[in-house]
Amino acid sequence: MIDWERILSHDGPAVWRTAWRVLGNRADADEVFQETFVAAVEYSRTHTVIHWRALLQRLATARAIDRLRQRVRRRNREMPLPEDHPETSFPLPLQAAENAELSATLRLAMAEIPSRQAEVFCLFHLDGWSYPEIAEHLAISTDVVGVWLHRARGRLRELLAEMNEVSS
Amino acid sequence: MKSHDLNGNLPEDLLDRSISALRNAPVPDGPGPQATADTLAALRRVAGEDRIPLNPIGSIGLTQRTLAMIFAHKKLAASLTFIVGGLAVWSMLSFFSSVSYAQVAEKIRSAHAMSCTASVTLAGMKEPVKMKMYFQEPGKLRTESDQSVTINDQVAGTMLSLVHGSKQAILVKYKSYGLPSDFITELRGMATDSKSEPIEDKQIGAVKAKGFKITKEAQKASIWVDPKSGLPLRIEMIAPNNVLVTMDDLRFDPALDATLFSLVPPEGYKTMPQVTLPEMTLPANQHTIEEHVVVILRAYAGMTDGNFPTLLSDPSIIVKIAKGDSNGVPDTETLLVATALGTVFGQLFAYEKGTEYDYIPGLKLGDAGKILFWRHDKVSGKYFAVFGDLKIKEVTAREIPPAVPNPVLPTGSMPPSEVVPAVPLPAQRQPVMKFSPIAPTQPAVAPPAKVIEAPLPLPTPVPTAPVTK
Numbered sequence: 295m296i297d298w299e300r301i302l303s304h305d306g307p308a309v310w311r312t313a314w315r316v317l318g319n320r321a322d323a324d325e326v327f328q329e330t331f332v333a334a335v336e337y338s339r340t341h342t343v344i345h346w347r348a349l350l351q352r353l354a355t356a357r358a359i360d361r362l363r364q365r366v367r368r369r370n371r372e373m374p375l376p377e378d379h380p381e382t383s384f385p386l387p388l389q390a391a392e393n394a395e396l397s398a399t400l401r402l403a404m405a406e407i408p409s410r411q412a413e414v415f416c417l418f419h420l421d422g423w424s425y426p427e428i429a430e431h432l433a434i435s436t437d438v439v440g441v442w443l444h445r446a447r448g449r450l451r452e453l454l455a456e457m458n459e460v461s462s
Numbered sequence: 463m464k465s466h467d468l469n470g471n472l473p474e475d476l477l478d479r480s481i482s483a484l485r486n487a488p489v490p491d492g493p494g495p496q497a498t499a500d501t502l503a504a505l506r507r508v509a510g511e512d513r514i515p516l517n518p519i520g521s522i523g524l525t526q527r528t529l530a531m532i533f534a535h536k537k538l539a540a541s542l543t544f545i546v547g548g549l550a551v552w553s554m555l556s557f558f559s560s561v562s563y564a565q566v567a568e569k570i571r572s573a574h575a576m577s578c579t580a581s582v583t584l585a586g587m588k589e590p591v592k593m594k595m596y597f598q599e600p601g602k603l604r605t606e607s608d609q610s611v612t613i614n615d616q617v618a619g620t621m622l623s624l625v626h627g628s629k630q631a632i633l634v635k636y637k638s639y640g641l642p643s644d645f646i647t648e649l650r651g652m653a654t655d656s657k658s659e660p661i662e663d664k665q666i667g668a669v670k671a672k673g674f675k676i677t678k679e680a681q682k683a684s685i686w687v688d689p690k691s692g693l694p695l696r697i698e699m700i701a702p703n704n705v706l707v708t709m710d711d712l713r714f715d716p717a718l719d720a721t722l723f724s725l726v727p728p729e730g731y732k733t734m735p736q737v738t739l740p741e742m743t744l745p746a747n748q749h750t751i752e753e754h755v756v757v758i759l760r761a762y763a764g765m766t767d768g769n770f771p772t773l774l775s776d777p778s779i780i781v782k783i784a785k786g787d788s789n790g791v792p793d794t795e796t797l798l799v800a801t802a803l804g805t806v807f808g809q810l811f812a813y814e815k816g817t818e819y820d821y822i823p824g825l826k827l828g829d830a831g832k833i834l835f836w837r838h839d840k841v842s843g844k845y846f847a848v849f850g851d852l853k854i855k856e857v858t859a860r861e862i863p864p865a866v867p868n869p870v871l872p873t874g875s876m877p878p879s880e881v882v883p884a885v886p887l888p889a890q891r892q893p894v895m896k897f898s899p900i901a902p903t904q905p906a907v908a909p910p911a912k913v914i915e916a917p918l919p920l921p922t923p924v925p926t927a928p929v930t931k
Contacts, residue, residue, distance in 0.1 A: 298506070302498065306498065314489055320494075328500055331504065332508050396476075397480065400480035451476070
């Protein structure tokens, strides 16, 4: 019998932060958080899970990217979506403001690259996973991890340059 | 990589600077108490409702998982109610409008109420979606599933959806157009030109039921009848995309308590803000199938980076497009797509896949020159197609692409005589067209297609049939 309450309390905060970092928005992170755990229940019915946090972070990353892509598409149709910044209750220092802008732009760009590449990119750069860890969890070779990461970085670099050019 | 070798200096590369900014941005500690409580409740609900035996080889299908996700997610639960209810209602309406063998017809013709247990099995699904349905003249329908109850009154133009998990009551108001698809009326108007032939008897409960195979145009069904009462005990039929619909425990003129059709939310349910559907410009049955198809595909493509679904009448499509407010009430677009899904599913009953209609997966939004869906209209004899840019055009038979094989139901879940084998496509597929053979002297180039319309924005919903809810 899986002790979901313990897993939720032990690993939940880290999983939620994974989603938040990709989305930058509490409401979306909450949704992804819940979807992630429900998906983990389904996954556990057919698989033996040893490292719950890793599984949950991977699921959360994939769902957060999906949500990010939906949000960006919807934003293009409707209006910009608000992003949470813990320090928005007072004016941002110049460096913090610049970092917030860089983060927001990178999120937009991540929504434009293929989902699997974005997933590998986030797991490596934001969650600090190694190539072998990513390869194991995504059931791909380390070579493929390297290729996808390389492609993701290349495309993101182009997108950021374009966005930077437009904004300037 | 630079972003992994931070030494205190900001990297010059814009990408690495952005990665560094995002990775080092302040992050809240974790979810709030409400999000944690909601997630724990969802976990308990999903884990507790798990009636599927654990299977070490991973045989739980995608649809099963998708449905579980829907049930667990409060924002999507109401949407599923519309879809599941819609599928079954349309299935029954379509079927009964064509059943016509004398032994059963008279019994049904005199009925003013009916109840049954319906189950719907989709390709890839191990367990069917089951529901209990009650019909009462005039125009009342109640659909019960484990997760929800939906009560629809076509005369009042009101539908009440009760979601058990979240204890929510959602009231939907729509403009009533009378009873163009009233179930009992459909029963009485049964056609008389269908063919029936005996099939193998089947033991159903204590009764050795007599079997019939009924065929009318593209519609096929197997019926097992109680030889003493002459009433059907079980009906099985194949819907578009090899969806199996089974109806058991059929009862005609049962004593149905009026409270079954009450539109007043029961105690303990939180009444959510009322949803009012915009008034229609046309009743449901005056919208073309193609217009409904476009509604589904446009919404799907909008949420999936321009892709189209693998199957057209797959209820899990709603997962991709469902949106709602924080109270779990689906938004208007979700309702419209749910409506269109149910309508397409039901109307395609009357058409044979591959020869009278087809859906061609694998295209992307914008593939203007490629046909995504086509149908041979039985009344006008014309061919209509939806193209990759979601334009509806009249086309010629020669423009119709090759037939696409059906998906396959789980082994043993379909009447053997009706199983459509899934075969790999030959390298050079030929269209399966029993209509309009191409004369060798015809010119190779088809005449320009005539643009009928591009139904933008989304058409109004379809309130005249229970399927719409």
